[in-house]
Every structure is written in C-alpha cells, then in structure tokens.
Amino acid sequence: MIYLDNASTTKPCPEAVSAVIDAVTDNFGNPSSLHRAGLNAQLAVDKARKIIAGSIGADVGEIYFTSGATESNNLALRGVMGAYGKRKNKIVVSAVEHASIEETVSALEKQGFEVVRISPREDGQFYAEDFINACDEKTCIISMMLVNNETGHILPVGETFKAVKKRYPEIVTHCDCVQGYMKLPVNVRTLNTDMLSLSGHKIHAVKGIGALYIKKGIRVVPTVTGGHQEKGIRSGTESVPLISAFGSAVEKYNLTIKERYEKVTGLKKHLLDRLSEIDGVSVNSPENASPYVVNISAGRRSEIMLHFMEQKEIYISSGSACSKGQQSGVLQQFGITRKNADSALRISMTAETTTQEIDIFAETLREGIEKIRG
Numbered sequence: 001m002i003y004l005d006n007a008s009t010t011k012p013c014p015e016a017v018s019a020v021i022d023a024v025t026d027n028f029g030n031p032s033s034l035h036r037a038g039l040n041a042q043l044a045v046d047k048a049r050k051i052i053a054g055s056i057g058a059d060v061g062e063i064y065f066t067s068g069a070t071e072s073n074n075l076a077l078r079g080v081m082g083a084y085g086k087r088k089n090k091i092v093v094s095a096v097e098h099a100s101i102e103e104t105v106s107a108l109e110k111q112g113f114e115v116v117r118i119s120p121r122e123d124g125q126f127y128a129e130d131f132i133n134a135c136d137e138k139t140c141i142i143s144m145m146l147v148n149n150e151t152g153h154i155l156p157v158g159e160t161f162k163a164v165k166k167r168y169p170e171i172v173t174h175c176d177c178v179q180g181y182m183k184l185p186v187n188v189r190t191l192n193t194d195m196l197s198l199s200g201h202k203i204h205a206v207k208g209i210g211a212l213y214i215k216k217g218i219r220v221v222p223t224v225t226g227g228h229q230e231k232g233i234r235s236g237t238e239s240v241p242l243i244s245a246f247g248s249a250v251e252k253y254n255l256t257i258k259e260r261y262e263k264v265t266g267l268k269k270h271l272l273d274r275l276s277e278i279d280g281v282s283v284n285s286p287e288n289a290s291p292y293v294v295n296i297s298a299g300r301r302s303e304i305m306l307h308f309m310e311q312k313e314i315y316i317s318s319g320s321a322c323s324k325g326q327q328s329g330v331l332q333q334f335g336i337t338r339k340n341a342d343s344a345l346r347i348s349m350t351a352e353t354t355t356q357e358i359d360i361f362a363e364t365l366r367e368g369i370e371k372i373r374g
C-alpha cells in the first residue's frame, strides 16, 4: 500500500500504540480517583499535558484535552462567544476554514452573531491587512487556520494577530493549527494566539484526542458540562490511553520538525518534477505552501481517479477527505476553476514517504489519465 493521505489521518507511531496498550492494561485507573490507581492515571495525563504544553511554548495549565480538533474548534468559538458575546457580537474568520470552524460560525450566525469571512486576494494569498480592516470594537474573536488542509496554503496568522492585538487588545485570537502542528514550528507567543486547536490523529497519535490551548485569563464557557474535569472547561473522564498516546507522539516528533520539513520539501520537489512530465496536470498549491500537502488537478474527475488509484493500493484524497468528496468551496476561494476543482487530488506526505512511492504514484496517474475518459 502507498499511503499518501496523511492530511486525513496518519498511522499511529509505535510509541503511541504502546502508550495506549499500557493505559488499557496496567494504568487503567480513573484520574479522579483518590487511590493509587487513580494517581498513576493522573500522572500519565500530567506527563502528556506537560509535553504538549512545552511543544507550543504554553504553560501546563493552559492545555485542555478534548475529543479532537473539531471539539477544540467548537469549544473555542462557542466558549468565547458564550463568555463575551453579549457585549461584542462579531466574529472574523478566513473563508477557507475547515468545516469544524465554518459550520460552527454558520450556526452562530443563525443565532444572531455577525460573521465576516475574509477571502484570499486574486493572487490566492491572504493579507493581514484584510483581516485587520474587518475587525472593529464589536469584534469578539478572530479565527484563522495556520495551514489549509486542502491546499497547504500557509496563512499569515502571527503577523495578523499581532496587528489585531495592537489595535484591539481585547479581541480573542484563535488558530486552528491541526495541519501545522509537528510540521512547522508552532509557538503560541510567536503566533500571538490566545487559543490554539490541535488534533492527535494527524500527528501519528490516535483518533479521538485533541487539545485546546487557552491562554491564562481568557474566559470560556464550557460546551460540555459535568464532573468538572479539565478545570470545568471540558467535563468527562479523561481518556488516559488517548491522552498518553498524544503525549508520546508529540515527545517523539517534536525533536525532528526541522529535519522532517526539509525531507518533505525534497519529496515535494521530486513529486512536482515527476508531475511536470505528465500532460494535463496542474498544481493548485502555491510554491510557498506547506510541503506536506500538494493539491493538483489532473483533468479527470477526482472520485474516478481516486478509485483508479485505490485499485492499485495507492491512497490519496479528493480535496478534503472530511467532506467525503463533497466540495467545500475552499478551492474556488483560492481561485481554482470549477473544472479544476472537479478533478482536484490531494497528495499528503510524511517524512517516511519515499521517492519510489512518488514515482509509482506519478506513473499510475499517467496511466489513469490515459485510461479514464476526460
């Protein structure tokens, strides 16, 4: 199998798997229990929290575990609007956010909040100025993703949030960092962000675990209430196995961000070289995108090409896998024509991807273009 769909999910690393096994066999206590089994479980959660906090330059007390980035994004937006939304009713977001942001702001819009969506300019790039100009005294929160999951575009989050904070210090800043975490250097101070969403399964941990960084002092109304775990911000017995796996994966991959980035940059170059030899293939991701995500159009309907690849045990995605083949409109936002969006394919690599795998993919793509009618 050639797995080139790592923006959808990644294979859990052995460290994450053994962390899960340990926590479901030996360390199975409830962190809230007052006996030793509970304490040991609590220690495992504390350890993971410390690793994750350290990896983004946060304090341990600023990390809250959730079930994944979808929940983190919901908690950030709904939580902040719940806390401050009576006085300030405006939300500013980019127009290319993941559904867990877009659908949430749409729901808040229906409740009466004002939502402003900022599109990229004609050159397909975002400019800090456009976000700043949309902010005003009524704005409660601004949310921007660091790396777009469909194209790899890197948004100017740090620069935008810095300028926003300078002019409107009270606006809460939030960043969906799912596709940037453990791939680019991420630091909450450099990003000037008050909140940051992370997901475990995109970084070789496991599904069902995520985190939200909430800067000390930012008020958030919980979206899940109950037994007051996670300081009352996110109730529910902590999933020690998943949290431990998340911590183990971060501990491992945090050491090699730069080396892996360079390796994947080389792989992207190799991929683009091979694609340039095939007629009818165009590249939708910009040159300055994250190398981990490459979006192309091959002139054949995405789903048909995807299944052609699947028969050869090559796994890629059409646009965003989260939308199950349904177009999210993100590609059009980036100026990609409807026709090219219909044939868009997303190749998302890891540092373990090999040039041989890329060669096989490129050859299969060429074969697919020949065999599938345009």
Ligand code: PMP
Pocket: 007, 008, 067, 068, 069, 070, 071, 098, 100, 145, 147, 148, 149, 176, 178, 179, 198, 199, 200, 201, 209, 210, 322
């Ligand atoms: N944001 C982005 C940018 C994503 O790519 C994803 C996953 N597709 C999510 C949020 C949601 O993450 P999770 O699967 O952990 O809910």
